Amino acid sequence: MGTRGECHSVRATAPSGRSSAGERGNRVTTDVSDYGPASPSDPDWGIYRGTGVPRPDGIDDLPPPPPWRTFNGGPAHPGPPEDADEIRRRLGTFSPTAPTDKEQLDVINAALCLRRPLLVTGRPGSGKSTLPYRIAHELGLGRVLYWPVTSRTTLQDGLYSYDAIGRVQATATWRAMIGVPGSTMTSEGAGEAPSVGDFLSLGPLGTALLPYERPRVLLVDELDKSDIDLPNDLLSVLEEGTFEIPELVRSEARSPYVEVHTDDPDIRVSVQGGRVRCRAFPIVVITSNGEREFPAAFLRRCLRLDIPQPGVEELAAMVAAHFSPEVAERARDVIAQFHERSSRSGGLAADQLLNAVHLMTSGDHPAQGEQWDHLMAAVWRRLSDY
Numbered sequence: 001m002g003t004r005g006e007c008h009s010v011r012a013t014a015p016s017g018r019s020s021a022g023e024r025g026n027r028v029t030t031d032v033s034d035y036g037p038a039s040p041s042d043p044d045w046g047i048y049r050g051t052g053v054p055r056p057d058g059i060d061d062l063p064p065p066p067p068w069r070t071f072n073g074g075p076a077h078p079g080p081p082e083d084a085d086e087i088r089r090r091l092g093t094f095s096p097t098a099p100t101d102k103e104q105l106d107v108i109n110a111a112l113c114l115r116r117p118l119l120v121t122g123r124p125g126s127g128k129s130t131l132p133y134r135i136a137h138e139l140g141l142g143r144v145l146y147w148p149v150t151s152r153t154t155l156q157d158g159l160y161s162y163d164a165i166g167r168v169q170a171t172a173t174w175r176a177m178i179g180v181p182g183s184t185m186t187s188e189g190a191g192e193a194p195s196v197g198d199f200l201s202l203g204p205l206g207t208a209l210l211p212y213e214r215p216r217v218l219l220v221d222e223l224d225k226s227d228i229d230l231p232n233d234l235l236s237v238l239e240e241g242t243f244e245i246p247e248l249v250r251s252e253a254r255s256p257y258v259e260v261h262t263d264d265p266d267i268r269v270s271v272q273g274g275r276v277r278c279r280a281f282p283i284v285v286i287t288s289n290g291e292r293e294f295p296a297a298f299l300r301r302c303l304r305l306d307i308p309q310p311g312v313e314e315l316a317a318m319v320a321a322h323f324s325p326e327v328a329e330r331a332r333d334v335i336a337q338f339h340e341r342s343s344r345s346g347g348l349a350a351d352q353l354l355n356a357v358h359l360m361t362s363g364d365h366p367a368q369g370e371q372w373d374h375l376m377a378a379v380w381r382r383l384s385d386y
Contacts, residue, residue: 045109046105046106046108046109046110046112046113047059047061047062047109047112047139048105048108048109048112048135048138048139049105049138050100050104050105050108050134050138051138052091052134052137052138052321053138054137054138054140055138055139055140056139056140057140058138058139058140059139059140059141059214059215062112062113063113065114065115065281066114066115069114069115069116069281071241071242071277071278071279071280071281072277072279073209073210073211073241073242073276073277073278073279074211074279075211076211076212076213076279077210077211077212077213077269078212078213079141079142079143079212079213079214079216080142080143080264080267081142081143082136082137082140082142082143083143083144086133086143086144087133087136087137090129090130090133091130091133091134091137091321092318092320092321092322092323093321093322093324104305104307107303107304107305108131108135108305110303111283111303111305112283114303115281116301116302116303117220117238117284117285117286117301117302117303118131118283118284118285118286118302118303118304118305119286119288119294119299119302119303119304119305120285120286120287120288120304120305120306120307121287121288121289121290121304121305121306121307122289122290122306122307122308122309123289123290123309123347124289124347124349125347125348125349125350125351125352126307126308126309126310126347126350127307127310127318127350128287128288128307129219129221129287131285131307132144132217132218132219132283132285133217133219135217135283135285136217136283141214141215141216141217141283142214142216142217143264144217144218144219145204145205145207145208145216145217145218145219145263145264145282146204146218146219146221147203147204147205147218147219147220147221148221148222149220149221149222149223149225149226149230150225150226151225151226151227152227153226153227153230154227154230154233155205155230155233155234155237156203157203158203158204158205158206158220159202159203159205159206159237159243159245160200160201160202160203160206160245160260161200161201161203162199162200162245162247163199163200164199166199167194167196167198167199170194170198170199171193171194174193174194195255195258195259196247196248196251196255196258197248197258197259197260197261197268197271200245200247200248200258200260200261201260201261201262201263202260202261202262202263202269202276203263204218204220204263205218205220205237206243206262206263206276207262207263207264208278208282208284209237209241209242209243209276209277209278209282210262210269210276210278211277211278211279211280212278212279212280212282213279213280214280215280215281215282215283216280216282216283217282217283217285218282218283218284218285219285219287220284220285220286220287221287222287222288222289223286223287223288223294224288224289224290224291224292224294225291231294231295231298232295232297232298234298235297235298235301238284238301239301241277241278241281242275242276242277242278243275243276244274244275244276245271245274245275245276246274247274248260248271248273248274249273249274249275250274251274252273252274256272256273257270257271257272258270258271258274259271286302309342309343309347310350311339312335312336312339315335315338315339315350315353316328316331316332316335318350318353318354319331319335319353319354319357322354322357323357323358323361327357327361330360330361331357331360331361334353334356334357334360335353337376338352338353338356338380341380348380352379352380355379356376356379356380359375359379
């Protein structure tokens with residue numbers, strides 16, 4: 001790898017700088033060598049290697065951001081630790097695997113270097129949603145923030161939620177405790193009135209934009225399922241790295257600092273003046289199954305990565321990670337059959353293979369014969385058949 005602070009040459013589709021408001025976001029071919037000596041022959045130019053081997057301090061080698069992607073939120077917060085159970089569920093046991101394809105690594109590292117969202121496309125089950133967990137685990141970036149998108153998802157769902165009714169009810173109860181006839185309860189005894197922060201929770205995107213010392217990793221899953229307006233609604237937040245919470249802005253004079261809940265369990269943070277601004281721009285991975293096209297303005301702000309269907313060796317590595325190398329060896333024929341059927345039928349989800357291997361290892365199911373063929377016909381149905 002090059003010296004710290006270098007970002008070597010990779011050519012990728014990326015946004016331009018902020019030369020003017022009119023030029024902002026114009027699509028250009030960006031040469032990342034502008035931020036350091038070019039060394040395209042160096043296989044380790046980026047900080048993410050895709051090996052599955054943790055490098056907790058690897059993020060410290062990330063070069064400084066481009067001037068137009070520099071943010072100054074504060075004070076800096078430490079990030080939460082890794083959710084080991086979730087990582088194990090998503091990735092398996094982390095036995096080191098062959099690195100991700102070199103061209104894929106180049107695009108991923110370019111997105112990290114440029115502090116731009118990574119738009120990952122591919123068929124269902126190709127491994128898109130595991131990528132942010134691999135990045136977070138390898139670079140020691142703690143718990144991954146997860147934002148699943150549906151047709152009803154709005155930008156505010158990702159930023160924050162406010163329980164106005166709950167606050168009204170709690171405030172009424174507090175006032176009643178003080179004003180009940182014959183009660184000896186005083187305002188001092190009843191404590192302070194319920195804080196607005198007790199009823200406000202930052203969503204996954206809002207939490208990712210807090211001023212962390214190290215970037216948080218955010219998975220925006222299946223954005224192509226969203227309402228037509230959501231990609232455009234995301235533009236300003238992803239470009240500026242900041243947002244306001246009107247409920248807190250209105251009370252800034254009375255309560256300049258308000259402690260609110262976050263998307264991380266049992267963690268609260270103080271928000272100043274109702275404004276959240278990032279410090280280290282989060283690593284945002286947006287997945288899409290290709291069910292719709294996105295607006296050009298949105299695409300200009302992302303680097304795009306297409307993940308092909310995994311090959312036999314990649315499938316075997318996945319089985320080894322979730323079960324064991326011994327099981328992967330026993331399941332060689334099943335893996336080959338799955339790959340052949342997936343190629344023939346237009347793509348099966350990788351978890352359909354894991355289901356088959358689990359059946360093979362959890363009971364008396366010999367991976368051959370008519371009974372097995374009928375079972376696999378049910379487990380390996382084409383996604384378009386559902």
